[in-house]
Amino acid sequence: MAVKPETDVFGQERKNWLKRFVSKTISDTTAPGKPSFRVYPTLAYSPETSFEFGFSSLLLFQAKNDTVNRLSEINAFTFVTLEGQYGIWLDNAIYGDKDNWFFLGKTKFQRFPLLYYGIGPETPGNEPALIDANYLLLRQRILRKVVRNAFIGPEFDYQQLYNTDFKQPEGHDVYELPTGSNGGKNLGLGIAMVYDNRHNVLNVRKGLFAELSFLSYRKALASDHNFFGVNLDFRSSHSTSKRNVFAWQVYGNFMSGDVPFNQLALMGGEMIMRGYYSGRYRDKNMVAAQAEHRWLPFKFSRRFGGAVFGGAAVVAPKVNEFSWKHIRASGGVGLRYLLFAKKDIYLRLDVGFTKDGPGFYLFTGEAF
Template structure:
C-alpha cells in the first residue's frame, strides 16, 4: 500500500506546478542560469538551473509568491544530479513545500562523531531518489499545522573492501527505503517569504519511520527551527538569526544522521558529512546589505556541533565558522538572490558555496 503513497509524494509538486502555470501564465517571473564547477571527485561538472516565481493573481505584491526551482548537473565522470524544489501557497491559507532529488554522485564517509579527521575518509557512491516536505493549513492567524513527509531510497556503490564503511558497518550500509511521516507546527509573521526584512519563523515537528509504511529502518526524528529578522537603521540592511536543533532515536541510516556544514549552515566546514551523529544544534547570524543595482553582500558567523549524547558535547570542541558572501538579485521584480559564500572555521577549514535563496 505504500507504493502509491510514495509516487503521490514524488509527483505532488509537479502536479501543482502544472496547474499553477496553466492558470498564471501572465503572473510569472522566470530566470534560467548556467552553472559550471570542478572537484577532484566529479571532474568538470556543468548544468543549468531555473527560478520560477508565480505571483498571486489578486495581489502581485503578495509576500507569499509560489517558487519552483528545478536544476540539473552532469559531470564528465557520468554523474547526474537532478532536483526540483517547490513552495506553494493555496487560496485557502494552505502551504505545501517539497524537495525532490535524484542523485548519482560520489560522497565521503569520515566516520560517525564530532571529532573526525578530514584526512581520514572513504570515497563511495550513493545513488538515491528522495522527496521531503510538508502540507500545512493555517489554524489561527500566523499559526500553521499539518503533515510532514520524507521518502528516501538509497543504493550504495563502490565501497572499499575493509574500508572505513565496512569497518564501522553503520546502519544504512545496505541502502534501502527510509520512509517517515509526522506532524509539524509553525508560526510565521515574516513580511516576505523569499527575502524577509522583519518578523519571525518558528517550526517544530516530528516524523516516525517504520515498517508499517514501508521503511527498512525504524526511528524517530524531532526538529526545532527558529529564525528572526530585523532591519538595522535602513531597509537595505538586515540582521538575520537562526537557531536549529535536531534529535534522532532508533536505527538510523548513517546518511540520514544529523549533520552540520553545507550550503545552509556553518558554511566554513568543507564537507557536510564530516561531522554526523544522532543529534545536532547550531546557531548562526548574518548581516545582509544591499550595495548597488542588483548586488548585495553579507557577513556571517555561526557555532554548533553534533553529538550522540550530552557527554559527547564539549564546549571547547564546538565548531565555529565565519565568512563573507556576495548576492545577485536573480529576478528584477522579485527579492530572490543567487549567492556565493566563502566560509572559514577556527581550525583552518574553508568552503565555497554557490546556491539560490538565502541560507535561512
C-alpha cells in the same frame, strides 16, 4: 542587389538569440503579481566534485496573481561534474490564496559519491571513505492555516539509497560499516507545526520562521529501520536600514533508534555551517546556530550586494553528551546579484571557511 551570405544571417541570428537570452536573464520586466520564470547556467568548483556545470531555474508567483498574497517559489537545480556526478534538486515553498494552505518541501535525486568520515564529534578528516550510490529524497509538508501566520499539518519524508558501493581508504580498512551502508529505504510520517510571517521566502528582510516537527520511521510503514526524529528550526530577520538585513538561525536535530548513516544529523552544506562538507560530522543529535549580515544591495550599486556570516555547531550521540570542546566554527563572505529586481530576489555566491578549508556555494536566494 548584393545578398549577404547565408552564414552571416545565421551568425546574426545566433548573436541576437544570445543577446535576448542574456537580457531576459538579467532583466526583470514581469508586471507585479504576474509569474516570473528564469533559467540560467551555473558554474562551481569544490574539491569533492572538481568543476560543476549546470542550470538553475526559478519560478515565482503569487496565488491568483494577487500581490497581497505571499510570494511562492519553485526552485530547480541540475548539475553534472567532471567526476561523472549528476543530479537534480527541487525546492518548493507554495502559499495558497490568503495563506489558507502552505506546501513546503524538497526533492533530490543524485548520483553523487558521499564522503564518509565516520560518526561522532571527533572523526578524522585525512582519509574519508567513499560511498558511491544513487540517492532519492522526497520530503513534503502539507500545512493548513489555523490562525494568522500559524500552520499545522502532516509531513512525510522518503529517503532511498541504492546501488551502493562502500570504498574504504586505499590500502586499509579504517571504518566499521555503518547502519545503512548497503543502502535501503525509509519512509517517515509525522506532523509539522510552523509559524511564518515572511512575505518573501528567498530574501527575508523582516520576518520570523519557526518550525517544530516530528517524524517516525517504522518497519511496519515500509521502512528498513525503526527510528524517530524531532526537528527544530528558528529563523529571524531584521531590517537594520533600507538596504541592510541582519538574520540569525538556531537549528536542532534530535534522533533516536536505529538511524541509518545517511539520515543522521549532518553538519555542513549549503544552508548551515557553510564551509564544511555536508556530513563532515554526523551523529544522532546536532545543535547549530548562525548569524549573517547582508547588504542588499551595496550603497554604491543597484544590483550587487554582499554578506558576511558565521556559525557554530556540535554533534553528539545523546543530548546529555553535548560538549563545549566539540563545538565547530565556520565563517565566510558572500557576493549577491539582484536577479529579480521587482521581486527582490538575489543570486548568492558564498565562500565558507573552516579548519578543513573553504567551500563554495552558488544558489538562488539566501541560505536562511
